[in-house]
Amino acid sequence: MKRLKKFKSSLIILAIQTIGTIVFWFVLPYETKIPVHWGISGKIDSYADKTEGLLLFLGINILLFLLFYFMPKISPKYRKNKDRFKKVLPKFAPIIIFMLAALHLFSLYMGLNPELSYSVNIIFVILGISFILIGNLLPKLPSNFYMGIRTPWSLTSEENWRKTSRFGGYAFITAGILFFIRALILSYSLVLNIIFFIIIILSSLSPIIYSFYLYTQEKK
Numbered sequence: 070m071k072r073l074k075k076f077k078s079s080l081i082i083l084a085i086q087t088i089g090t091i092v093f094w095f096v097l098p099y100e101t102k103i104p105v106h107w108g109i110s111g112k113i114d115s116y117a118d119k120t121e122g123l124l125l126f127l128g129i130n131i132l133l134f135l136l137f138y139f140m141p142k143i144s145p146k147y148r149k150n151k152d153r154f155k156k157v158l159p160k161f162a163p164i165i166i167f168m169l170a171a172l173h174l175f176s177l178y179m180g181l182n183p184e185l186s187y188s189v190n191i192i193f194v195i196l197g198i199s200f201i202l203i204g205n206l207l208p209k210l211p212s213n214f215y216m217g218i219r220t221p222w223s224l225t226s227e228e229n230w231r232k233t234s235r236f237g238g239y240a241f242i243t244a245g246i247l248f249f250i251r252a253l254i255l256s257y258s259l260v261l262n263i264i265f266f267i268i269i270i271l272s273s274l275s276p277i278i279y280s281f282y283l284y285t286q287e288k289k
Contacts, residue, residue, distance in 0.1 A: 075155075078163040079134055086170040090127050093177040097123075103180040107189045113179075122180060126173035130166050137162035140215060150211035157209045161216065164206065168199035190252040197248030204241030207234045218276045222284035229283045237276035244272040 073080075097103075103122025106115035117125065137158055141147045147154055172195055179188055210217045212230040217223075223233040251265050 073138075075159040076134070076138060076162060078159070079137070079166050082163055082166050082170050083130060083134060086127055086130060086166075086173060089174045089177070090123050093174075093181070094123055097177065097180055101180045102183075104176050104183075104188070107192060113188070119180075122177065126169055126176075130169050130173070133165060133169070134162065136215065137165075140213075144213055144215065146211065146213050153209070153211045154213075157206060157211070161203075161206050161210065164199060164202045168195060171195045193248045193252035197245045197252065200241045200245030200248060202245075204238045204243075204245060207238040207241060210234060218280065220277050220280045223280040225284060226287065229280060229287065232283055233276055233280040236279045240272045240276050244269055247272070 097119055099119055101119045101122075102116035103119065104113040104115070105117045105122065107113055116122075140158065141151075141154065144154075172192065175188075175191060175195070179185060207217060208231075212224065212227060213219075214224070217230075218233050218237040220233070223230045247265065247268060254261065
């Protein structure tokens with residue numbers, strides 16, 4: 070019970086998401102299509118039916134919470150860094166759960182209000198907040214097989230994991246700031262969107278490349 074209290078923020082977010090899902094269950098018409106993907110042009114290009122749209126992301130979030138909560142029992146590396154895990158897991162869990170819950174509830178709102186303009190900009194704000202928070206916590210995350218920048222090279226040594234996580238933290242914060250900047254640009258210029266997504270992809274790939282570079286240096 071004492072340990073469960075450390076995940077209070079995650080449980081509150083899950084409770085809000087669950088209540089919101091129940092409310093939308095009664096409010097949304099049966100034939101409603103729930104947006105689940107926005108294309109590079111900023112337009113919605115994929116929908117789910119009402120049942121899938123309501124339950125899928127809630128189910129994923131519940132499974133993620135269980136993973137965070139029971140990781141000590143299933144992670145072979147937990148005992149080596151027990152104190153660090155105890156501090157960082159209750160902080161890491163609500164960020165991921167918040168991101169998915171916010172995206173989920175907003176997509177349900179979009180199902181009710183399909184005419185809403187610039188919906189993708191709100192998505193960018195949610196992602197921006199989440200990426201910046203994740204970037205701040207990544208360097209504090211001990212080596213493990215479930216979260217963080219897990220590459221074949223970062224898992225080979227504590228030094229590689231530490232440096233890769235620190236570099237990845239900067240990359241995530243940079244990506245989060247870029248999401249905020251993109252949210253302020255209301256134009257749906259295809260060229261602008263392509264340039265933006267190329268930068269985001271490079272930000273995501275750079276920690277992986279850096280991890281491999283560190284590995285090659287360690288082998289010299």
